[in-house]
Amino acid sequence: MTIKQLVEKLDYTLVQGDVEREITTLVYDSRKVEEGSVFVCISGTVRDAHEFIPDVIKKGAACVIVEKDVEVNDDVVVIKVENSRKALAYMAAAYFGYPAKEIKTIGITGTKGKTTTTYMVKSILESAGIKTGLIGTIETIIGDKKIPSANTTPESFVVQKYFREMVDAGLDAVVMEVSSQALKLSRVEGFTFDIGVFTNLEPDHIGTNEHKDFAEYTYCKSLLFRQCKKGIFNGDSEHVEEILKGHTCDVLKFGYNDSNDLVAKNVELKKTHGELGVKYHVSGECDFDVEVNVPGSFSVYNSLTAIAICNYFDIKPGIIKNALKNVTVKGRIEIVPVTKRYTLMIDYAHNAMSLESLLKALRKYEPKRLVCLFGCGGNRAKARRFEMGEVSSKLADLTVITSDNPRNEEPMDIIADILTGVKKADGEYVTIPDRKEAIKYCMENALDGDIIVLAGKGHEDYQEIKGVKHHMDERELIADIIKENPNLDL
Structure with missing residues (x-):
């Protein structure tokens, strides 16, 4: 060359x-x-x-x-x-031979929902025989190859390298998370997305090394829709018109509001033994019943997004319905089947905004008790600890404070900061620094009908202490606890 x-x-x-x-x-x-x-x-x-x-x-x-x-x-x-x-x-793009021209590209941006939606889309497309790669917060998937992620959206060179590998591996499509930082730093320039998606927008990533203010954050999100052919938008978002400014794509909107092109009707919360989810009817451009085994109104939005994307691929409703019913995303409201007496789940919520959204969604399922276990990362802003502590104390019946990634701080110092926030509200709480022991406490003391959330770690399979990442997967911890105490899964 x-x-x-x-x-x-x-x-x-x-x-x-x-x-x-x-x-x-x-x-x-x-x-x-x-x-x-x-x-x-x-x-x-x-x-x-x-x-x-x-x-x-x-x-x-x-x-x-x-x-x-x-x-x-x-x-x-x-x-x-x-x-x-x-x-x-x-x-x-030139170096790798413009691979985006040889594969269908789907980019998803928004404050929340990107990760879950990418996995939903991949699941549906592959159920329809469309081989699909994925680039996102958790990992990059190219066929059977999985590469752990350092950033939500990699540097542009890496994006194009992955596209080329996907094309060479015979994949038909790629669905990827597109962060506001990626748009700001030109990581996804050099090609045009076939489909761009806007999920939602809330104040986040505002700071010295990210976006100077909410206006810049919003503007950066909007850039995706100046470089895609078809745009899919959450029409219920109060910020959708700002995101649409300057767009050059065809527009399709989804949401609860009848003015949207895809509308969720007759939404019901689905609650069975140890399982939570949503049911609704999608009308407008599509017309069929939907069932998703992931709780919360955001599951309606995420699944509507996936339906809108897959509608462009002319996938039959039966395939979409079956894929949505069976989709799971590691660390994103991931229900761990332990017993029918209570619901145990793992989620990545690691700031006050995401924790509040999660707990409010779960509260709607009217659990016997809502139990929230979490810690906070060391060498990070203390304000997050106060805020998360207060949110959990307000919204959960019981807060179990434990360790996350203490890094170079003492775990008890972090817990003390969290307690400052917890005590601003009136929720019950216990402190158990060892995360496995904290999970065991939740399981041993669970009441019939409880919902227990293990928040903060999500997909992570390590705990960082004094600069060393020690293997720790909450799914394995749960399995070990049950093995050591067989009656806990009854």
């Missing part, structure tokens, strides 16, 4: 050198540069990659992509761009 082919979609200035030069690799990590590489200088929040130009030239870089004026040897090609992150996205 030549430099010219690599930069064919870019607006750039050739500062020096010949763009007909052949190159070997495209790199944005200076440690991976080799003879003949093109090195993209990203101006990061921690380090500015322009600093590494002397090092990459010593390693044999053929070309550097820069945002600033630099001085290098005459034999190095220098290309100047306005935004090197955006340039990387377009170059990565």
Whole structure:
């Protein structure tokens, strides 16, 4: 591949050198540069990659992509761009042969619901024989290959690399979570999504290293709908019109409101022995009954999203219904079948907003008691501990305070902070620092009809203590507790 082919979609200035030069690799990590590489200088929040130009030239870089004026040897090609992150996205697409043109791409953005909806969509599409990859918060799935995720949406180079692997593996579609940070940092530029989805919007990710304010957060979310062919929107969201500003896609809306294209009617909470879920009838562009074994009104929205997406693939209602009834997502309101006496579930809720949403949804099922077990991560904002403690104390009948990932803090110091919030309300509480013992306490003391939520860890299978990640999977802890105390599963 030549430099010219690599930069064919870019607006750039050739500062020096010949763009007909052949190159070997495209790199944005200076440690991976080799003879003949093109090195993209990203101006990061921690380090500015322009600093590494002397090092990459010593390693044999053929070309550097820069945002600033630099001085290098005459034999190095220098290309100047306005935004090197955006340039990387377009170059990565070219480098991997524009794989998005060979696979159906579905991007889902929103404050909540992205992870669950991606798995719902993958389940339905695969039930219909459409081989589907997934990129998201928990993992990337390419056929039988699973890759743990570091970010909700990877860097643009990695996105394109995964697309290429999916195409080469014979996949037909990919469904991915698209974070506001990814949109802000051009991680999903360089191609057009076939389908873009907006789930909902609430104040989140506002801070020094994320978005300066809610307006920027909203704007970044809206960018997805300027680079997709078909747009699917939660029409009930108070922010939908802001998200629609500047859109260039076809529009389909879903929700409870009759003005939407897909409408959930006759919604019922489904409660059977040890299981919770929702039932409703979808009308409008589709017309059939739906049953989802995941509790909460957000399950209605998530499943409506999945139905809207799959409707574009002309999938028969029977396949959609069966897939939705059987879908489960690791760590997202994941019900662990233990006994019919009470319901035990694992969820990733790890801030006050998500915990409040979860507990309010579960309260509607009128449990004998709502029991909430959680801890908070160390070396993170203390405000989260106070807030989560207060929310749990207000909404749960019993709060069981334990450890999450204490990192470099003492677990009891974190628990003391959580207790400050707990005591602002009047819920009962106990403190049990050892997470396995805390779970055992919940199971041993469960009353018939209780709903017990193990919050905070979700899909994680480790506990981080003093810089070391120790294996810890709550599903395994539950199984061990039952093995040690066989009567607990009666």
